[in-house]
Amino acid sequence: MDITLSHENELLLQTVRAFMEAEIYPHEEEVDRNGEVPPELGKQIEKRAIETGLYAANLPEAVGGGGLDYTAMAIMEREYGKTSHALHSWIGRPTELLMACAGDQVDRYLMPCVRAEKxxxxxxxxxxxxxxxxxxxxxxxxxxxxxxxxxxxxxxxxxxxxxxxxxxxxxxxxxxxxxxxxxxxxxxxxxxxxxxxxxxxxxxxxxxxxxxxxxxxxxxxxxxxxxxxxxxRGLELSGKWLGMGRVWVGATCCGKAERIRDLAIDWAATRKQFGKPIGQFQATGFRLADMTIGLKTADLLVMDAVAKADQGIMQDADAAMVKVYCSEMLNRVADDAVQIYGGMGLMEELPIQRLWRDSRLERIWDGTSEIQRHIITRSILRPLGA
Ligand SMILES: Cc1cc2nc3c(=O)[nH]c(=O)nc-3n(C[C@H](O)[C@H](O)[C@H](O)COP(=O)(O)OP(=O)(O)OC[C@H]3O[C@@H](n4cnc5c(N)ncnc54)[C@H](O)[C@@H]3O)c2cc1C
The missing domain is CATH 2.40.110.10 (Butyryl-CoA Dehydrogenase, subunit A, domain 2)
Known part of the structure; x- marks a missing residue:
């Protein structure tokens, strides 16, 4: 598996990062505090996403989408995962299920979604x-x-x-x-x-x-x-999309885990107790090491799944493994980061508590960890008739 970014994907990564810095990060705290995205802010993100070519980047060029392959999508979703769904969902990725639209449905549903009209x-x-x-x-x-x-x-x-x-x-x-x-x-x-x-x-x-x-x-x-x-045929129709959805959850978890891990590293390097940075205590340093091992492993799982998806050979169990591993890795990272921050980790003034709260949902939606483990178990036992 080649995990070196292609020139195109490197450009995509830089574009998404610049977009997040300019359009998303400045609004995170206010949105979390007020519990809403003001409609004018949502519309502004949507407009800028259209101008930047990020809106509907997941859909084929033939219908006016960005035509990204799954590897490129994973790179994009990983960056989006660093922030809140409340904000990045305004950078629309209409469900690929809409590609099943036929006849008049194309003009009534698919195309308006591609153009951000619906x-x-x-x-x-x-x-x-x-x-x-x-x-x-x-x-x-x-x-x-x-x-x-x-x-x-x-x-x-x-x-x-x-x-x-x-x-x-x-x-x-x-x-x-x-x-x-x-x-x-x-x-x-x-x-x-x-x-x-x-x-x-x-x-x-x-x-x-x-x-x-x-x-x-x-x-x-x-x-x-x-x-x-x-x-x-509704479930067959949604099956492939649900599988990819679980991979996108995994990619977003990696992005968020990286952001939390980096905050924890900064804190461990600067917060002093007993006359030295707390990162020098093995209990803290090993947590940072374990976060880094987990994140690397999770990234590799995502890249493996999207490489298979791009070749059309990804199985349900591949997506389930990504979902379970990445979301549980994220929750370990988030919990350890709160521990490294001590009491300040739970204070509203710092972002750690928000990222920790946000992380918790990832083990539940798009199918809980338990359901993913059922899918993996089935793929192991069914070939044996058990
Ligand atoms: C914020 C949010 C947004 C969501 N968005 C959408 C959406 O847009 N569209 C949509 O359709 N759904 C959406 N969901 C639903 C989400 O996918 C479900 O919450 C999830 O699938 C779990 O279902 P449940 O909450 O009813 O939990 P339950 O099914 O009641 O599960 C409760 C617990 O029992 C466990 N459990 C259940 N059955 C088994 C079993 N057989 N073996 C072992 N353990 C089991 C579960 O793992 C879990 O721990 C969303 C949920 C949330 C919270």
Missing amino acids: RELFALTEPEAGSDVMGMKTNARRDGDDWILNGSKHFISGPCMPDFAIVFAATGIDETSRGPRKRVTAFLVDVGLPGFDIREGNKCVSYRGYQNFALSFSDVRLGPDQILGEEG
Whole structure:
């Protein structure tokens, strides 16, 4: 695996770093303190991202996106991970699921998202169905050519109130070799449709200002052209995107871990107790060494996964390993950094407590560590028939 950055990726890295310095970092503390990104600030980040060519950099050039490969995406996401989701999510990366848009959907959903005229949400999780996706109760039944959608979703997140949501709903039962299984279909559901209620959800202490929404559907009528992809193929459609999402979580965790580790190094080198820098105490110095080993290992895992993804050979277990390892590495780094800072690590005046709070979410969303371990275990045992 070659991990030397190509000339193009080095330029990308410098562009993203300059963007973060100018447009993002100056606003971090205020956004965390107030728990919101003022709309005019969000729009300014969005505008600058379009001007810099970072908006929709993940989508193919054929639809007006940046056409980055997965290796380049990982470099970009790693830098974004150094800050809050509340801010960097304004540098839009529309879900690649929208590439499944067909016919009129291209002009109604995909292209407006590429041009930052529309924002979407990805709505899978329900109050009673989190890790257990197949426990979903949201359903759509046929009514002539139409579908009638009922149910609810929660924890559905984005930078701002969206224009539409990609909603996963059960549309029947399939008989499979392992017994009956829900058929799941993805629908494009416009905000404002009769029966579709969307409101702000609970406040999260990680990434304050990043919004999450509660969605409910009461007899929402959808035409046949509101299905994204094919009826009954919703989970297959989202599978690849969910896998890459876990790799992006891993890349962002590496970025954040590097930022926290560097703050901890500075503190360990300058804070003196017993007449010397605390980094000279082995208990502190070894923590810095372990942080550095963990970060290096995590970066290599991400680079391995994206190299495989670029060749089209990445497996679910590769992405799961990245998600588990990088998010848990980040949480160890963040916790150790608080310890190195001592009491000051928990004071609002310094960024460590914020980065520590933000880190905690990474072990939960996009599938918890436990669910990732299930995926890895399955990949080990299933070939043996166990
Ligand atoms: C801020 C935020 C934003 C989010 N954004 C989105 C979004 O945009 N779209 C979306 O669809 N979802 C989103 N989510 C949902 C997220 O993916 C879920 O929170 C996550 O998958 C876990 O589900 P849960 O919270 O219901 O936990 P639960 O499923 O209730 O799990 C609780 C605990 O039980 C454990 N557990 C459950 N089942 C098993 C098992 N079989 N074996 C071992 N342990 C198990 C879990 O690992 C966890 O530790 C978001 C969540 C948050 C907090």
